Amino acid sequence: MTVPSSISSSEVGGPWGRTWILAIALAAVALGAIELHWRARGFKPAVSDSARLWSTHRHRAHGLERPGSVIVGASRVQYAIDLDAFADETGWPVPIQLAIQGRSPLPILNDLAEDSSFKGLVIVEVTDRILFQASRQRERRARLRVAESRELAVNQTEGLEAWFEALVGSTFAFRNPELSPDRLLALSQAGLRATPRERWVESDRSAKMDFSRVNEAGLEQRWVRRLATEKRPGLRLRNEIIGEVAASAEAIRARGGEVVLVKLPNSGRLGEMENERFPREVFWDVLAERVGGPAVHFEDYEELRSIPTPDGSHVDAADAAEFTRTLARIIKQRAAVSR
Amino acid sequence: MVFDSFSFLLFFAVVVAGYQLPLPWTWRKTLLLLFSYGFYAAWNPPFVALIWISTGIDWFATRRIARSTTVASRRAYLLLSLVTNLGLLGFFKYGGFLLESFVVLVQSMGGDFRPAAPDIILPVGISFYTFQTLSYTIDVYRGEKPWPSFLDFALYVTFFPQLVAGPIVRAGEFLPQCRESRRSTAEDLGWGLSLMVVGLFFKTVLADAMLAPLADAVFAGAQKAGFVAAWSGVFAFSGQIYFDFAGYSTIAIGAAHCLGFTLPMNFRSPYASLGFSDFWRRWHISLSSWLRDYLYIPLGGNRRQPIRVSMNLLITMLLGGLWHGASWLFVLWGALHGLYLMAERKVREHFPHWIEPGGLFGRLFVMVGTYLLVSFAWVFFRASDLSSAMSLTHAMWTGAAGELAVDRAQLELALAATFLMLVGNHFMRERTFVGTAHLLPWWGRSVVLAALMIAIALTPGNDRAFLYFQF
Structure with a gap:
């Protein structure tokens, strides 16, 4: 048996100590300069809202019991809820944020229902056009996230990896996903400079939107255009989706958990269109009745109605804590009544 | 624990320390x-x-x-x-x-x-x-x-x-x-860590950040792809799988070096191959040589009647395809390579100078031809189902127009990485990593290593696993 001829180090030659010291020094100086450059331009460290990060938080929900709570839904609830304010107001543990922007909460709710160790409180945010999407495309994308999470959960070092990623992501501005090479190239092709985005995600997966730097009207128009292209489901599909939500809620409640349905504020042209396409009495009321238990619709509470949604859909980061406290008080009352 | 993870860096530091x-x-x-x-x-x-x-x-x-x-x-x-x-x-x-x-x-x-x-x-x-x-x-x-x-x-x-x-x-x-x-000597650590940085650059910057986005987009929208989208997506995947797997192998070889062990080369500039038998001497060398020694030769190799040799080639490549995954698409990919090898054998018999021509132009022509046909075969390797594979095949060979719009930034990044890969493979065709590193003064290696580390650090992470983990 013979040793292979390969890429033997002895053929390369040194001096390796000097080579590596200079390489590390050059890299450190260059990265330091790049970090200062982006910070001077207003960029901050930001976490990537990746499947790994989501999976880590989903893992925390395993074995959770009341009053521990989990939030599922889409972007509205991810931007609107200040997790610390929720915990402070209710006296409950800090909730786990599992909402995913643009994806249906249904597969996540089903996943929690299938997890026999989960006995916590689930806050299900209902955005009609997402939960009741006729093509169920948003549902498939959420199901994919659940599947990815199950695959990642097999790996014993996922938690450690997510911790490292969050640490690096929240330390260095140059790791901000907004500064990825493809995005910078796309901006330069459009003749634009990279500017700090008004939206970002934190390591607890709460999202923030700073509307002082947003073209609110433009954003609202974007939501309106998107809504206009989406088909409304027929009654059969509506009933099917409602049936699935109810079955999952029943399974969670049977183990001592609870499910609270929540409808967050909308406003302006987008609000009008949503109410027109998804009339409350045809969608929300039927869902709330069929699922049973606590259900909070913003229209029923003056203190929720008064919170502004500058783009017709989302709460500003500056209002999130106040809004959360109000909503938390209501949820705590409603959940207590249901026990 | 994958090589391009923080957990592996920590694990590897503990291993090297324990080993000392x-x-x-x-x-x-x-x-x-x-x-x-x-x-x-x-x-x-x-x-x-x-x-x-x-x-x-x-x-x-x-x-x-x-x-x-x-x-x-x-x-x-x-x-x-x-x-x-x-x-x-x-x-x-x-x-x-x-x-x-x-x-x-x-x-x-x-x-x-x-x-x-x-x-x-x-x-x-x-x-x-x-x-x-x-x-x-x-x-x-x-x-x-x-x-x-x-x-x-x-x-x-x-x-x-x-x-x-x-x-x-x-x-x-x-x-x-x-x-x-x-023991981990300074030489072993210096060269081993250099290989690991090169491998990480291949994986995180070239495969994941520059090539995968376009490949993913085109294969996801295969049914709507036209001629340009289909070929660009397939070229992007050709590059992605090369940098992904060669990156993994380079990190593996580097990690072993840090511990004083030498592992064999697994890739040797495969996209500068002159024909398909040359390709298989350069791509995933440890698997192709395994299949040659433990399957093709025991079947009779090329010392049989021409028809039997063709069958041996086909059987070897079919099983090689199946080794990659439990799917008929992998079998089709293997079959295509088996047919390529059979056809090349016939051409070599009758027109030997066609495969390895003397002039630069002729060699480039054969290299590009090999690259195009190898890239086409990747369609069956990467497509999620037969219908997607057939849609891409149709678009690639009929020049059909499609509705799938290719993102310009993704296209330019993929083209840049593909160009770098083809030029690099051509330059390295008769060279080794060691020989190339030897050409640089010590400070030149420092500059290259620093540039690679900066590129890795500036590329935001993602959850993409190494493609060959699924095999």
Whole structure:
């Protein structure tokens, strides 16, 4: 048996100590300069809202019991809820944020229902056009996230990896996903400079939107255009989706958990269109009745109605804590009544 | 634990530190073995038992083979190893696929057979370590002496740099290195870490950040792709899979070097190949040489009648395709390469100068032709289903217009990486990493390493696993 001829180090030659010291020094100086450059331009460290990060938080929900709570839904609830304010107001543990922007909460709710160790409180945010999407495309994308999470959960070092990623992501501005090479190239092709985005995600997966730097009207128009292209489901599909939500809620409640349905504020042209396409009495009321238990619709509470949604859909980061406290008080009352 | 992760950096630092402890060589090898089991257990602890089974059975079988005095007895122990290793591989990797294919067959004959879904988890790296241990048993069956140390053999099967995605190392390449005490010298660490940085750059910057976005977009929208989108997506995937897998192999070789071990090369500028037999001497070399030595040659190799040689080539490539995954698409990919090799053989017989022409222009023409046809074959490797593969094939060869819009930034990044790859492969065709590194002064290597580390640091991470982990 013979040793292979390969890429033997002895053929390369040194001096390796000097080579590596200079390489590390050059890299450190260059990265330091790049970090200062982006910070001077207003960029901050930001976490990537990746499947790994989501999976880590989903893992925390395993074995959770009341009053521990989990939030599922889409972007509205991810931007609107200040997790610390929720915990402070209710006296409950800090909730786990599992909402995913643009994806249906249904597969996540089903996943929690299938997890026999989960006995916590689930806050299900209902955005009609997402939960009741006729093509169920948003549902498939959420199901994919659940599947990815199950695959990642097999790996014993996922938690450690997510911790490292969050640490690096929240330390260095140059790791901000907004500064990825493809995005910078796309901006330069459009003749634009990279500017700090008004939206970002934190390591607890709460999202923030700073509307002082947003073209609110433009954003609202974007939501309106998107809504206009989406088909409304027929009654059969509506009933099917409602049936699935109810079955999952029943399974969670049977183990001592609870499910609270929540409808967050909308406003302006987008609000009008949503109410027109998804009339409350045809969608929300039927869902709330069929699922049973606590259900909070913003229209029923003056203190929720008064919170502004500058783009017709989302709460500003500056209002999130106040809004959360109000909503938390209501949820705590409603959940207590249901026990 | 994947190589491009923070967890691996931490793990590797602990391994290198532990390896430097002033302990006898046997203890340090034991430490390496335990770290290797820990590395594998980080995926799914119960599956370590499968490695123990393979290790134990092959150790036992090879000692019995060496002691056997009759041919029947030697064959029986070889059979024991083959049945155990291929049985485990067959169950975990092909169980679901065989059942699914059987159901389709029964239903096509009018039967109604609906078994429960088998729900089998594929143990990571099983195809790699199974082939590795099998090669040892077959070598002993063919007359090599079995290695005297069980510890060395267990380390050979489990050595963490090559455990989950190769290179598929032969016993003769690894075990003799276990004889004498090894340390991480400054030379080993300096060169090994350099290779790891190069491999990480291949994976995170070129494969994941520059090529994968376009490949993913085109293969996801295959049904709507036109000529330009289809070819650009396929070129992007050609580059992605090369940088992904060559990146993994380079990190593996570098990690082994840091510990004083030498692993064989797995890639040698494959996209500068002159023809398909040249391609298979340059792409995933440890697998293609395994298939050559343990399948193609035992089938008769090229010392038979032309028709039989063609069949041998086809069978080898079909099984090589199936090795990559339990899907008929992999079989089609293997079949396509089998046909390429058969056609090349015919051309070589009648027009030998066509495959390896003398002039630069002619060589470039053959290289580009090989690259185009190899890239086309990747369609069947990457497509999620046959219908998507056929849609892309149609768009690529008929010039059909499509509705799929290609993102300009993604296209430019992929083209830049593809250009870099083709020029780099052409430049490195007759060169080695060592020779190229040798050309640079020490400070020149520092500048290159710094540039690669900066690029890696500036590329935001993602959750993309190494493609070859699924095999």
